[in-house]
Amino acid sequence: MTLDCRQVRGRVLASRRSDDVHLEAHLEACRSCADFAVRMEHVRSGLEAHHAAAEPDPGFAVRLRARLEGGDGATLDTMARWALGMLPAAIAIAAALTWFAAREGALAPTAWDPEPTAGDATLEWILADEAETP
């Protein structure tokens, strides 16, 4: 039985080279398929070695617990307690922001309504247009 290149490459992809005499006979005779088999062996070895040697750090379980507590695992009671604890700080921040905004608003010119200047081309165009209107 003789194998063509397509069949040989299919076998090379499916399993490691073995005692398949028909396969070996083809590889002996076909340089292109022999190179393909070598490249495929590199791929196998490379994928076997493709592995991060990562170990969990001591904080992993702690971070996971925090995610559980903060998301899916958080009970309404826990969230309510947290919200109540944060309430005074939230009120203080809101009051400070309101006071600051009011103070800035009284002192500063409004940024969104600038004083028209003589060099403003748009203004000149509008004024000229109005002047021409009877």
Place this chain on the structure above:
Amino acid sequence: MNVATAVPARIGLSGSRGASAPGAFAAFLASRVAVGDAGQDAVWHAAPERPDTDMGDAEAASRDRVLTAALGGDRDAFDAVVRRYQGQVFRIAGRFFRERAEVDDAAQETFLAVWRRRATYRGDAPFEHWLTRVCLRACYARLRKVGRTREDAGLEDDAPIVARDPGAPGAAVDVARLLAKLAPKDRFVLLLLYGEGWSTEEIAARVGWSRANVKVRAHRARAKLRRILEEDAP
């Protein structure tokens, strides 16, 4: 390129004593021993990480108590389970992601999924096997979600995958670049086929896909791999 580097430990799966029959597990849940018995559960906590099959009876009983409590919603017991199995989960995730942050993220997603879906564990397979399945699926979902991993970012040029060295007996293959060229679903299957050395039947059993599904995926992934190796040949 010398690819004859040390092959890391493969994703280990082992059988597990206890909690393996649905009826037995249900009965065990019904008659669960009070959790937090420091004297008894310390046996499992203090034991070195090893496959469940290598446990002694006292350690297996201790493991079962902690697992039962964790699956019943006890956070402290779940912490103990995380600490016990985190190494195994990192080893699985490390197969698919080479950057530590990616491995860490995949491991977290695995344990979050275990926690959220703990009610679906029926005990008809050892917990280690169920955990492996959840982890494999979390890694697959993550691969698909992120599309290209962070490590792929530096490999987006058109540099060849197969080294063009006429003097070399056969051409070395840049596996990182090869993986970066593959779609996540193909990458996932090829890493299990060639990285783990699993058959399509083994992949089907461990990931929980049908055998036909895995065979089709494997066929497509191999076809893409073949095309890349042929097109990129010097």
